[in-house]
Amino acid sequence: MRKYLRFLLCAIYCLMAVELPAISSSYEDKPIRTIQINVNRLSPDSQMDPSKIKERLLSKEGDNYSSTEFDRDLKKLSEEFGQVQPQVKLVNGELELRFDLWLKSHIRSIEWEGNSAVTKAKLKEKLGLKSGMVFDRQKFKLAVHEVKTYYSKKGFFEANIDYDIVEDTDSNEVDVRIKIDEGRPGRIEDILFEGVTANEEKEILERLITKKYKFFVSWITESGIYRNDAMEVDKLTVLSYLQNQGYADATVNLNILESSKSDRIKVQFVAQKGDRYSLADLSIQGNEAFSEDQLVHLMKVSPGDFFSPEKIRESAENIRNYYGSIGYADCIVRYEPHLDPEADEYRINFFIEEGKQYRVGLIRVTGNHSTKAQVILRESLLNPGDVLNSERLKLTEQRLLNIGYFTNVNVYAVAAADELSTEEGNGAYRDLHIEVEETGTGQVSASVGVGTGEQVTGTIALTEKNFNSLGVLDLFDEGWSALRGGGEYTQLNLTFGKRYRNYSASWTKPYFMDSDWSVGLEGGITDRNNLASKEYEMSSWSSKVHANYTINQFMNLSLYYRYRNVELEATKDADQSIKDQEKNNGTVAGLGFTLNYNSTDHPLFPTEGIRSSLGFEAAVLGGKHNFLSMEYLNSYYYAVCKNGVFRIRADFRFIDPVCDSTAETLPMDERLFMGGETSVRGYRLHALGEKFDDKKEAKGGISTSLFSFEYAHRLHQNFGAFAFFDSGQISTRHYRISKFYSSFGGGLRLFFFEGAPPVVVGYGVPLDAEKEDHRKFFFSFGGRF
Numbered sequence: 001m002r003k004y005l006r007f008l009l010c011a012i013y014c015l016m017a018v019e020l021p022a023i024s025s026s027y028e029d030k031p032i033r034t035i036q037i038n039v040n041r042l043s044p045d046s047q048m049d050p051s052k053i054k055e056r057l058l059s060k061e062g063d064n065y066s067s068t069e070f071d072r073d074l075k076k077l078s079e080e081f082g083q084v085q086p087q088v089k090l091v092n093g094e095l096e097l098r099f100d101l102w103l104k105s106h107i108r109s110i111e112w113e114g115n116s117a118v119t120k121a122k123l124k125e126k127l128g129l130k131s132g133m134v135f136d137r138q139k140f141k142l143a144v145h146e147v148k149t150y151y152s153k154k155g156f157f158e159a160n161i162d163y164d165i166v167e168d169t170d171s172n173e174v175d176v177r178i179k180i181d182e183g184r185p186g187r188i189e190d191i192l193f194e195g196v197t198a199n200e201e202k203e204i205l206e207r208l209i210t211k212k213y214k215f216f217v218s219w220i221t222e223s224g225i226y227r228n229d230a231m232e233v234d235k236l237t238v239l240s241y242l243q244n245q246g247y248a249d250a251t252v253n254l255n256i257l258e259s260s261k262s263d264r265i266k267v268q269f270v271a272q273k274g275d276r277y278s279l280a281d282l283s284i285q286g287n288e289a290f291s292e293d294q295l296v297h298l299m300k301v302s303p304g305d306f307f308s309p310e311k312i313r314e315s316a317e318n319i320r321n322y323y324g325s326i327g328y329a330d331c332i333v334r335y336e337p338h339l340d341p342e343a344d345e346y347r348i349n350f351f352i353e354e355g356k357q358y359r360v361g362l363i364r365v366t367g368n369h370s371t372k373a374q375v376i377l378r379e380s381l382l383n384p385g386d387v388l389n390s391e392r393l394k395l396t397e398q399r400l401l402n403i404g405y406f407t408n409v410n411v412y413a414v415a416a417a418d419e420l421s422t423e424e425g426n427g428a429y430r431d432l433h434i435e436v437e438e439t440g441t442g443q444v445s446a447s448v449g450v451g452t453g454e455q456v457t458g459t460i461a462l463t464e465k466n467f468n469s470l471g472v473l474d475l476f477d478e479g480w481s482a483l484r485g486g487g488e489y490t491q492l493n494l495t496f497g498k499r500y501r502n503y504s505a506s507w508t509k510p511y512f513m514d515s516d517w518s519v520g521l522e523g524g525i526t527d528r529n530n531l532a533s534k535e536y537e538m539s540s541w542s543s544k545v546h547a548n549y550t551i552n553q554f555m556n557l558s559l560y561y562r563y564r565n566v567e568l569e570a571t572k573d574a575d576q577s578i579k580d581q582e583k584n585n586g587t588v589a590g591l592g593f594t595l596n597y598n599s600t601d602h603p604l605f606p607t608e609g610i611r612s613s614l615g616f617e618a619a620v621l622g623g624k625h626n627f628l629s630m631e632y633l634n635s636y637y638y639a640v641c642k643n644g645v646f647r648i649r650a651d652f653r654f655i656d657p658v659c660d661s662t663a664e665t666l667p668m669d670e671r672l673f674m675g676g677e678t679s680v681r682g683y684r685l686h687a688l689g690e691k692f693d694d695k696k697e698a699k700g701g702i703s704t705s706l707f708s709f710e711y712a713h714r715l716h717q718n719f720g721a722f723a724f725f726d727s728g729q730i731s732t733r734h735y736r737i738s739k740f741y742s743s744f745g746g747g748l749r750l751f752f753f754e755g756a757p758p759v760v761v762g763y764g765v766p767l768d769a770e771k772e773d774h775r776k777f778f779f780s781f782g783g784r785f
Contacts, residue, residue, distance in 0.1 A: 187265070210234050279348060363431070469507070490505075542565070626661045
């Protein structure tokens with residue numbers, strides 16, 4: 001009987017579902033005679049006017065009925081009221097619409113049960129709801145989810161939250177009771193392993209997302225907390241590791257163990273390794289372009305190795321990439337493992353479908369509304385007629401992303417145009433499509449720099465990374481958009497502070513005249529600079545023309561010509577020996593070069609490699625002051641361990657005054673100085689070396705040497721510690737080594753924003769010089785070794 005009843009109800013429901021569209025469509029375009037609004041639970045003193053609600057509806061009396069407008073009215077009313085019940089009646093060919101509305105309930109009370117580790121005040125803050133607020137069920141569910149998320153972040157991985165909502169229809173209010181089962185706290189005291197060796201345990205721990213809870217780190221990083229999703233990933237990580245060690249049948253289980261501490265747990269991975277399998281033989285079939293011996297060298301596995309699915313996949317990928325590098329774009333590499341269960345050995349067969357070798361046909365660029373096609377094509381490592389190298393194709397895509405003009409870049413090969421294919425043999429060519437999605441390349445930025453010697457400075461920068469200087473000619477016809485798309489870099493800077501103010505502009509054009517040279521112009525005005533001393537103030541203006549050439553991936557050459565005017569103004573209370581320096585005001589005109597070598601693995605935070613620079617300048621081209629200058633700057637980085645880097649720095653700078661110039665007649669702003677965060681830490685900025693007659697301010701010199709040794713350890717992605725020993729000398733004589741000033745100390749580097757320079761806080765202990773030259777504590781934003 002129940003079977004038949006269910007069938008009957010189902011049939012009725014289906015018939016109603018079929019009829020509803022027909023009824024709804026029968027109302028379409030019928031005239032609306034009346035619209036009635038009835039608001040339930042409305043208090044006597046309420047000022048809500050139903051007629052005002054009617055005025056906001058899209059459906060109007062006298063208009064024809066529109067199902068689209070009616071649906072929008074329902075949606076709008078549902079957002080404003082707790083419940084909406086519409087009625088549509090057809091009377092004598094006209095429609096009567098009625099909307100019964102119920103006001104949204106208000107929260108009368110919120111009660112908490114079961115919380116002990118988290119206070120009610122904190123729970124109320126996370127819930128974000130309180131008595132008197134309108135009750136919205138969907139928002140309430142999201143608020144409860146926020147509370148659950150907070151418990152998870154605090155480590156209560158077993159936390160469960162339930163709630164009861166009691167409605168009072170008479171007062172149109174709700175009482176909320178939230179019941180919490182906190183469960184065990186998930187701060188991980190230890191990560192244990194069963195079924196693996198000590199060496200395996202060490203390697204697995206480095207791969208895990210989950211870490212032990214450490215009081216001094218975890219409260220900042222939120223590490224060491226049990227999270228279900230991370231633990232599932234870690235479980236797969238352990239399994240994958242064992243399988244790649246040859247334990248193809250391995251299984252891994254996860255246990256949560258009690259700790260002797262009430263607010264801690266222990267996590268245990270239990271591994272069942274099973275048999276360990278090795279590779280008996282490797283075979284390759286289908287290869288014609290390369291011999292088997294050539295391809296075997298690409299393998300990451302060989303007979304006798306332990307079975308590793310990961311290395312086998314990588315071997316297949318290496319073969320495919322090798323074929324792709326010489327134009328076999330359609331090459332497919334498959335492999336099949338065959339198990340000999342008696343010998344616990346696998347035999348791997350690789351099958352290669354080489355396909356045809358292709359060359360690059362046409363290159364098409366799409367999506368570049370502002371950027372000129374030439375700017376995009378010059379980043380391409382492939383040209384028409386070249387072998388279709390898949391590696392160069394990927395690098396082209398990466399190069400285009402790196403220049404910062406596009407949010408998305410897609411470079412791919414398609415079947416070539418028919419006429420080109422028939423000329424050289426069907427299928428011999430593939431056209432290259434470069435699809436780009438442009439992004440804004442103009443930027444206005446503001447930053448603040450803080451240093452021990454510099455105090456506080458602010459910088460406002462206006463940058464356009466895709467500037468078009470020739471667009472000035474079309475500015476009146478095309479507007480400001482004409483100034484974009486040329487692939488040039490331009491920047492305007494304003495830096496200001498109590499003791500420093502500078503205005504500068506720069507412009508650079510890469511690939512000048514389609515060559516590997518880039519050329520540029522720079523100019524700047526400094527109208528206040530008393531960073532080095534309060535006894536005098538420097539001002540200057542300068543201009544510079546430069547050209548850069550990239551020799552290879554490690555080396556580049558820079559040529560430049562600069563013209564600069566420097567003026568010093570001593571304060572009224574300054575010593576006469578400082579006032580005498582005003583005689584040295586004047587111009588400097590120099591032609592020079594810099595040869596740079598950089599093999600480091602990161603532009604901002606290197607861990608390995610060498611950064612070296614050799615420079616020479618002849619300032620003898622029309623300025624008041626004449627001299628030759630040389631510098632040889634070196635930094636060496638060596639990774640001691642995973643997070644530890646040892647750094648050595650050795651810098652040598654020399655100035656050789658010529659003609660009528662001497663060390664005493666050089667402008668102060670052209671001399672060399674020593675001391676401060678960028679040279680010998682622990683001393684006052686520019687404080688070392690010979691002093692003026694007042695015995696306070698340093699004269700500067702023409703020969704300097706600096707040696708620095710530092711060990712830096714990254715404790716977390718957001719901060720690291722360092723220890724250093726610095727030693728430097730400065731002399732006013734030609735190519736002379738004077739007294740060395742040394743210091744040692746340490747500090748912290750704080751990385752608040754990814755890719756931004758760190759905040760450096762340190763303490764240096766000077767070993768030489770007078771106490772007034774000491775500045776043991778140093779602080780800076782953007783310190784760089």
